[in-house]
Amino acid sequence: MDEHGEPDYLPISMLNQLEYCERRFWLMYVCAEMEVNAPVLEGTLQHERVHSGGREQEGEAVTRRRVYLWSDRLRLAGFADLVEEVAGALRPVEHKHGRIGRWLNDQVQLCAQALCLEERTGRAVERGEIFYWGSRRRLEVTFTPELRARTEAAAARAFALLAAGRMPAPLTLRAKCRECSLEGICLPRETAFLEGTGEGVRDE
Ligand code: SF4
DSSP: OOTTSOOSSEEHHHHHHHHHOHHHHIIIIISOOOOOOHHHHHHHHHHHHHOSOEEEEETTEEEEEEEEEEETTTTEEEEEEEEEEETTEEEEEEEESSOOOSSSHHHHHHHHHHHHHHHHHOSOOOEEEEEETTTTEEEEEEOOHHHHHHHHHHHHHHHHHHHHTOOOOOOSBHHHHHTOTTHHHHOHHHHHHHHTOGGGOBOO
């Protein structure tokens, strides 16, 4: 913690929550709320399978499991599920329990891992992959300048929110709330009703 009571480093995984919804980030990071429903439990068990650590080599390809990464510049720290190295190219791989979503939160988390990996190794990390257990599909993610900028902005926003010290308002986007495991704790519709801000709620 610094002299203002803010964390020195934020868990990389929290950028995923923040990119999805600032209020979700606040509930999970500040309030330590976690709703363990079936998909969340399934994801935890799947993560435990890949989180056993270690190093494997197959031909020229090296896979390292559960790699600790951090960035002093962005004040982020956390684990990458896997870091693959093929022909000298480093590539973070993240496992997710669901299916490919329409939001960018998983990609922002992966990009944060790449930025940490670059800072730790001094090597360029151009691509990564997200493996979705729900659909058994890999999504290749290119770390474009836009995605890098979005990720850095998310990190800055997280620290700004913590410095402001106030829980963000609920989203007005119902589609996200419907897919959010914290809806029963967050109560977005009830909060919007009480605060008189429910008219702006959108379905998409
Ligand atoms: S229910 Fe909606 S507003 Fe509340 S944390 Fe989840 S996504 Fe955010």
